[in-house]
Amino acid sequence: MSNPRPGMAGSTRTCPHCKATILESANVCPACRHHLRFDEAAVVAARAAQTQIPLKVEGTVRHPADSGPWEYSVVLSVRNDRGEEVSRQVVGVGAMQPGEERSFVLAVELAPARGKGSAGRTRH
Numbered sequence: 001m002s003n004p005r006p007g008m009a010g011s012t013r014t015c016p017h018c019k020a021t022i023l024e025s026a027n028v029c030p031a032c033r034h035h036l037r038f039d040e041a042a043v044v045a046a047r048a049a050q051t052q053i054p055l056k057v058e059g060t061v062r063h064p065a066d067s068g069p070w071e072y073s074v075v076l077s078v079r080n081d082r083g084e085e086v087s088r089q090v091v092g093v094g095a096m097q098p099g100e101e102r103s104f105v106l107a108v109e110l111a112p113a114r115g116k117g118s119a120g121r122t123r124h
Contacts, residue, residue, distance in 0.1 A: 002051040008114035025113065062101040070096045074104065 011024040018032035024101055063070055074092040079085050096102060 029110070030109065052110045053107050054110060055106070057106045058103070060101055060103045061096070063096040063098055065099040067098060071103070072096065076106070 010101050012021050013024045014020070015022050015029040015032060015036070016035070017029060017034040019064055020029060020031035022031065027037055049122055061072070072094055076087075076089050077085055078087040094102070
């Protein structure tokens with residue numbers, strides 16, 4: 001996995017609230033949804049250029065009532081155009097008792113890159 005220089009498209013930082021790795025250009029953390037900074041130009045730009053969600057997958061898992069408890073791990077893997085894995089994370093774990101269910105949603109949000117270096121190459 002490569003690390004773009006600060007200010008380039010794809011560069012990251014840590015959310016001060018939840019410690020998730022997020023895009024440096026983010027005004028709101030996508031993990032905890034805390035506001036990170038107020039940027040009037042970004043607010044205007046965000047209204048003009050809506051975020052796209054080209055991929056959204058939703059599903060529900062129901063545990064049958066006639067068996068013992070189940071454990072689960074939610075694993076997210078990102079691959080580049082050559083099929084190489086650039087990121088792999090366990091995003092959640094838990095257990096389900098008989099008769100319980102869990103719902104999962106995966107959404108990929110795309111927005112135009114802002115800042116210097118955004119017109120050049122992307123690194124991920």
